[in-house]
Amino acid sequence: MSDGTPRDLHPAAPGEPLRLSLLRLGTRLAVLRRHADLVIGGVLLMAVVVLAVAGPSLIDADPRALSPGRRLLPPSAQHWFGTDQLGRDLFARVLHGARVSLLVGVAVAALSSLLGAAVGMLSASDRRLDAVVMRVMDGVMSIPAILLAIALMAVTGGSVLNVIIAVTIVEVPRVARLIRGIVLTLREQPYVEAAISVGTTWPRIVVRHLLPGIVAPLIVQATFVWATAMLLEAGLSFIGAGTPPTTPSWGNIMADGRALWQIRPTLIFFPAVFLSVTLLAVNMLGDGLRDLLDPTQKRDP
Incomplete structure (x- = not known):
């Protein structure tokens, strides 16, 4: 007689749970390997963000505090860099410079993506308007980015907000x-x-048919704009046209140390490494997002 206890009609073979676990692990590793750029870039960027947000609160040091008696000390347990x-x-x-660069990068990426998407869709909606708007965009793009940013900063003055506005433009x-270009391509689709x-x-066509088609490329482009914005901010600050000298930013730190780089190369080395690693992380994140969101554009191994 049955005692009512449920029985497994197909008991697992010995070692079956281990094989399933190894299979799941292999699948996850294959996914990580397929999107290695996305994973590595995300991890590096997260590390920089954590250091920028939590780092200053973990060390007992004011980035603006002057101490003439401790000039040009080498790295030590008390002063890591x-x-x-x-x-x-x-x-x-x-x-502190990481905070400035990340703020500028994120703000410029968000603002330029919203404004650029609005201008691009508005231009693609009317042929006569397109001829005018795109000629204006071509004129702005014909000027080297760094020169245009310097000219805008010369007019507005040095501050983090003005850097964001100038680089966004x-x-x-x-x-x-x-x-x-994407909207013009989508307009030729049969469903549109x-x-x-x-x-x-x-407006209904834009919301239902065009916006879903531009979201993925817009996200990818935003990551590249993010990296470009941080590089431009560092360049502007390095030549004295960006953030005020009293604001610790990577560009200002390297500008302060360029006269003494032969004596203390670490004055330029450390901010340059942080800037390079952050740019690498954002670019890898952009490449990974491109492969993830648009598999047809996946690069060959």
Whole structure:
């Protein structure tokens, strides 16, 4: 007689759970290997963000505090990256500079993506308007980005907000041209032509048919704009046209140390390494997102 206890009609063979676990692990490793750029870039970027957000609160050092008696100290347990020519803790300044660069990069990527997408879609909606808007965008793009940014900063003055505005103006045309091209391609699709033929309004077509098609490339482009914005901010600050000298940013730190780099190369080395690693992380993240969101553009191994 049955005692009512449920029985497994197909008991697992010995070693079956181990084989299933190994299979799942192999599948996950294959996914990670397929999207290695995305994983590595995300991990590096997360590490920089954590250092920028939590780092200054973990060390007892003011990035702006002057200490003439501790000038040009080498790296030590008390000052991990040493001190600069004014006795300021270099590690604290580099971490604070990460905040500035990340703020500028994220803000410019968000603003230029929104404005560029709006300009690109507006331009693609009307042929006569397209001829005017795109010529203006071509004119802006014909000026080297760094020169245009310097000119804008000369007019507005040095501050983090003005850097964000200037670099956003530089990057909007590039995003606008990308979105315009995508929208013009999408307008030729049968489902969009069918929507137009039945009298669907343009705003409804944009929301239902065009926006879903531009989201993925816009996200990928935003990551590259993010990296470009951080590089431009560092360049502007290095030549004295970006953030104020009193603001610890990677560009300002390298500018302060260029006169003493032969004596203390670490004054430039550490902020340069942080900037390079952050740019590498953002670019790898962009490449990984491109492969993930658009498999047809996946690069050959």
